[in-house]
Amino acid sequence: xxxxxxxxxxxxxxxxxxxxxxxxxxxxxxxxxxxxxxxxxxxxxxxxxxxxxxxxxxxxxxxxxxxxxxxxxxxxxxxxxxxxxxxxxxxxxxxxxxxxxxxxxxxxxxxxxxxxxxxxxxxxxxxxxxxxxxxxxxxxxxxxxxxxxxxxxxxxxxxxxxxxxxxxxxxxxxxxxxxxxxxxxxxxxxxxxxxxxxxxxxxxxxxxxxxxxxxxxxxxxxxxxxxxxxxxxxxxxxxxxxxxxxxxxxxxxxxxxxxxxxxxxxxxxxxxxxxxxxxxxxxxxxxxxxxxxxxxxxxxxxxxxxxxxxxxxxxxxx
Numbered sequence: 001x002x003x004x005x006x007x008x009x010x011x012x013x014x015x016x017x018x019x020x021x022x023x024x025x026x027x028x029x030x031x032x033x034x035x036x037x038x039x040x041x042x043x044x045x046x047x048x049x050x051x052x053x054x055x056x057x058x059x060x061x062x063x064x065x066x067x068x069x070x071x072x073x074x075x076x077x078x079x080x081x082x083x084x085x086x087x088x089x090x091x092x093x094x095x096x097x098x099x100x101x102x103x104x105x106x107x108x109x110x111x112x113x114x115x116x117x118x119x120x121x122x123x124x125x126x127x128x129x130x131x132x133x134x135x136x137x138x139x140x141x142x143x144x145x146x147x148x149x150x151x152x153x154x155x156x157x158x159x160x161x162x163x164x165x166x167x168x169x170x171x172x173x174x175x176x177x178x179x180x181x182x183x184x185x186x187x188x189x190x191x192x193x194x195x196x197x198x199x200x201x202x203x204x205x206x207x208x209x210x211x212x213x214x215x216x217x218x219x220x221x222x223x224x225x226x227x228x229x230x231x232x233x234x235x236x237x238x239x240x241x242x243x244x245x246x247x248x249x250x251x252x253x254x255x256x257x258x259x260x261x262x263x264x265x266x267x268x269x270x271x272x273x274x275x276x277x278x279x280x281x282x283x284x285x286x287x288x289x290x291x292x293x294x295x296x297x298x299x300x301x302x303x304x305x306x307x308x309x310x311x312x313x314x315x316x317x318x
Contacts, residue, residue: 002306005029005063005104007053007071007097011038011278011288013270014072014112015046017298021306026066029056034284041279054096060103067309068302069106072293073097073113094125098132101163105136108305109163112293115144117159129161138163141174145301147294149177152271153188154212156294160301164308171308175300184209185239185269192265198251204259208239212269215290227261246286263289271296 001024006015009028012035019025027047030036036050049056073093094111101109117126126142133140140163147156164172186205193201213235216228227236227243236243240258247260261269263278263285271294278285 002067002309004068004070005066005106007056007069007100008073008093009035009039009048010072010291010293011035012042012276013272013292013295014070014110014298015039015043016272016276017293017295017300018068018070018110018302020295020299021302023068023302023306026063029053034280035288037279038277038285038288042276053093053100057096057100057103060100063104066104067107068110068305069097069101069104069108070110070298071097071112072291073111094129098129098136101133101138102136107165107168107309109133109138109140109161110298110301110305111161112298113159113161115157115159117161118142118144133163134166137166139166139169140164143174145175145297146177147271147297148182148211150175150294150296150300151180151182152269152294152296153182153185154215154269154271154294156214156270158293158297160297162301162305164305168308171311173304173308175304180296182211185212185241188268189261189265192262192268193250193259195250197253198255198259199253200255201251204240208241210239212236212239215266215270227266246282248282266290267292270294 001022003026004018004023005026006028009015009030015025015028025046027049028039029049029051031052033050036048039046039048097111130140140161142159142161144157144159147154186208190201190205193204213232216232226245227233233243242258242260245260247262249262251259263282266286267276267278267289270289270292278288
């Protein structure tokens with residue numbers, strides 16, 4: 001089985017997808033204690049390192065030879081919701097990631113980030129990163145992928161930066177979108193909305209007949225768990241969802257009006273399986289979900305990388 005190491009692992013969206021793509025995690029590095037608790041709770045055997053990625057850099061040499069280096073580097077430096085300071089933002093970790101790649105020399109790299117990373121204002125920085133990777137012997141591409149194209153019930157565009165050793169690039173192809181049709185919000189959440197016997201669940205599901213808008217609200221600077229600012233809440237309202245707060249449980253039999261979503265419901269829309277539990281209080285749990293990379297998207301890219309790297313291994317044996 002191919003091996004992987006993940007930086008800024010969050011609450012496990014990318015790690016779960018790569019696990020499904022047949023990668024064995026040698027370690028997961030994450031600074032947030034709440035995310036680390038979730039990772040340990042769901043996968044007690046995973047080697048979770050609760051530390052700053054910049055501190056981990058000192059030990060990166062001990063993981064030389066790993067097949068895949070993955071990561072979900074901080075998004076605020078490139079997000080349209082922020083100041084888009086890019087390289088000048090103190091939270092930008094791309095240059096640190098390059099240093100770690102230089103030390104570890106994985107056979108492939110997979111990093112996800114927000115759509116804003118592809119904005120014209122960052123073209124020079126993207127070219128800088130591409131040149132750095134080329135200097136280390138990698139061919140790299142950045143591609144915008146929509147989660148809904150991979151069966152996720154949500155319009156969630158994410159950028160995936162792929163780098164692979166130049167002599168292996170001919171074997172890599174991006175996953176084909178549209179092979180799995182996403183369910184509507186109503187189809188996705190109906191069983192959960194019915195959990196407490198709410199009689200209005202089926203009628204609600206019939207109205208919630210589109211995929212969800214992008215899940216937002218995962219910022220630590222955000223006041224609490226909700227489904228985003230006014231524009232986002234209006235989009236949710238069109239699906240019959242009250243987005244101002246997150247509910248502690250599914251609607252009760254006497255519920256009237258628009259239902260709120262619970263953390264497990266939001267996680268379901270993100271593409272997490274029902275048995276993946278987010279630990280901690282509601283706000284911390286919601287932030288973990290809000291910042292997650294949908295597992296089905298990570299799985300789709302991971303399978304393509306696994307196939308490319310496995311072909312090269314067969315050639316090496318021959």
